[in-house]
Amino acid sequence: MTARVHSVNVGRPTVGIIKRPTGIDKRATDEVVVFDPGPKGTGASGVEGDAVVNLKHHGGSTQAVYAVAREELDWWSTDLGRELEPGAFGENLTTAGFDVDSSVVGEQWRIGGSVVLTVTSPRIPCATFAAHMGVPGWMKAFTARGRTGAYLAVTQAGIIRPEDEIQVAWRPAHGVTVPAVFRAWMGDREVAREVLAAQALTAADHEELTGKLERWER
Template identity: 50%
Template sequence: MSRLLSLNIGRLMAVDYSDRGTTGIDKRPVDGPVAVADPGPQGVAGSGVAGDDIIDRRFHGGDDQAVYAFAREDLDRWERVLGRELPSGVFGENFTTAGVEVNSAVIGERWRVGEVVLEVTSPRIPCRTFAGWMEEKGWVKRFTQDRRPGAFLRVVEPGSVRAGDGITVLSRPDHEVTVEFLFRAMTTESELLPRTLVAIDLINRSYAESIRKRLG
């Protein structure tokens, strides 16, 4: 059964690897229920998950990045690769999923989770804060080469969620641009960028703007 294995929220903590001096990347499981709603525009708003701290709102949070989902199956694989325990939430994800092909989700695909309807908008692009938090040599490059980045989602219908809620795919657009495809196009395989245009109106708006600029 596809389900929300863990619902995670972050609390502000001081760090020396972020130019903001603090981060909310360390997300910990909570029992819930927790409200999920549109947070507002990027640059101003934080997380769509109530109680989840977003510090650097230049690049994180906002309507198109309201929720971040990552598969427990991928965390388990990274545990074997890195030789260390990776608790749910450690990659900064709000939703740790089970039985969901997160990276094969199509941009614009809609999920029902508890009372909430969410829409897939984009992959997560790794940053310096993520690298500093993980303390693994060459982490950004390794994560990028793995090509399983997890997905950002926007809120279509607000409501509450809790760990254990089922995840149901409600609809899936008929195009080829999956989370993994868009990630590859934006990172290591720029020759794929023209093919992302079929989904440009569904993509995270900041990413879509970047794609348009890169294509001229």
């Protein structure tokens, strides 16, 4: 199967999932315009028309777009006994025939004719995600699975549509995958040391993970 975009998804501010509005409830649309929204705290989603309400923890250049594989949604559909539609994890891009969770931090994806996205980090589960899923013990189960999808920066802006081909245009040599970084953030000290030694993260994430590791090892 050719690696491709299965669905593009956007969310409007929704009330009732948690006490405040949230943009996690995303639905499929015909196309999306992606762009660099600027630094976290000032920039929101990198997907035009997509709501990011909590600017402290979401949005900005390094979380401009979120991608999840359709195959991962299928795995969870079987596990949970209910069909998960595209956008169910709050992702902007649902891929097909493309293993998002084997991606290396820093690799670049070329989508369609012109868009280039750069893998930045895993998705860290939060209470809003758990409330949206409505599954008891969801954060623990999602963490144990360890296949989080990937956040991406927009390196070259443009339009993404369903059926656009996805190609890995460049991959760094360090080999640090998104699941490895997730394990590091979740407290695996050995993996955290490996991730830091590889210099695979953004400067801000490197500094934050260094601080976490120092606290864990006191």
